[in-house]
Amino acid sequence: MPSVATSSDGAATSQAEVSAEIEAIEAAYQRAGVEETQPRLDYAPYRSSLLRHPTKDLHHADPEGVELWTPCFGPRDVGALEADLTIGQRGEPIGERMVVTGRVVDGDGRPVRRQLVEIWQANAAGRYIHQRDQHPAPVDPNFTGTGRCLTDDDGYYRFTTIKPGPYPWKNHRNAWRPAHIHFSLFGTEFTQRMITQMYFPGDPLFALDPIYQAITDRKARDRLVATYDHDVTTHEWATGYRWDVVLTGASRTPMEDS
Numbered sequence: 350m351p352s353v354a355t356s357s358d359g360a361a362t363s364q365a366e367v368s369a370e371i372e373a374i375e376a377a378y379q380r381a382g383v384e385e386t387q388p389r390l391d392y393a394p395y396r397s398s399l400l401r402h403p404t405k406d407l408h409h410a411d412p413e414g415v416e417l418w419t420p421c422f423g424p425r426d427v428g429a430l431e432a433d434l435t436i437g438q439r440g441e442p443i444g445e446r447m448v449v450t451g452r453v454v455d456g457d458g459r460p461v462r463r464q465l466v467e468i469w470q471a472n473a474a475g476r477y478i479h480q481r482d483q484h485p486a487p488v489d490p491n492f493t494g495t496g497r498c499l500t501d502d503d504g505y506y507r508f509t510t511i512k513p514g515p516y517p518w519k520n521h522r523n524a525w526r527p528a529h530i531h532f533s534l535f536g537t538e539f540t541q542r543m544i545t546q547m548y549f550p551g552d553p554l555f556a557l558d559p560i561y562q563a564i565t566d567r568k569a570r571d572r573l574v575a576t577y578d579h580d581v582t583t584h585e586w587a588t589g590y591r592w593d594v595v596l597t598g599a600s601r602t603p604m605e606d607s
């Protein structure tokens with residue numbers, strides 16, 4: 350695993366140093382007064398990305414015509430049960446059972462139908478089932494943390510899952526990610542795939558997290574935070590969160606690949 354980022358004197362970078370950089374960039378952003386709603390690729394507090402973020406424009410592919418119009422996945426490819434991350438193993442996963450649902454819409458609020466939505470996330474203890482995640486939190490044998498579904502005629506997706514825990518990462522010393530669920534929206538061809546993260550309201554780690562803060566505009570950051578919705582919550586079963594994804598336009602959801 351990569352080691353913790355260090356300062357020029359060799360000492361591990363502290364949260365205080367990272368937070369000071371986040372605040373300085375935020376202040377400069379406010380002074381500039383130019384709205385910027387997508388994540389910055391070159392964002393110094395996000396130490397882990399400094400040597401691996403893209404520095405050139407993407408190579409623009411010219412997909413075959415059929416790829417522009419044919420959905421990559423249809424109802425026959427995606428089973429309804431794949432939207433429930435709490436089933437399919439030998440037992441039930443540990444943690445807060447929750448439903449997350451919302452609409453995928455275009456910039457004019459029109460539903461984006463039959464789109465493949467994939468999610469992946471840590472378990473309730475903040476641990477991924479991944480070779481590179483070896484921090485001392487338990488793996489849950491009944492939770493893989495992956496699921497997928499297609500949006501319906503009104504653009505709605507819906508997952509049943511376990512609320513993920515925050516987890517440490519090696520960006521700097523004592524660095525912790527706010528709890529989040531990774532989302533991928535496939536579009537109708539590989540070159541349209543969009544990836545982002547959904548967060549939970551009131552997370553105390555927001556101000557400290559260089560990935561969340563790499564979206565320098567507060568209103569844009571807020572679009573990644575789900576809303577607790579008691580109408581989604583179900584009696585004696587699961588809490589409910591709502592989170593909509595806007596693909597284009599002024600209220601576009603920030604994505605990791607612009």
Ligand SMILES: [Fe+2]
Pocket residue numbers: 470471529531
């Ligand atoms: Fe993650």
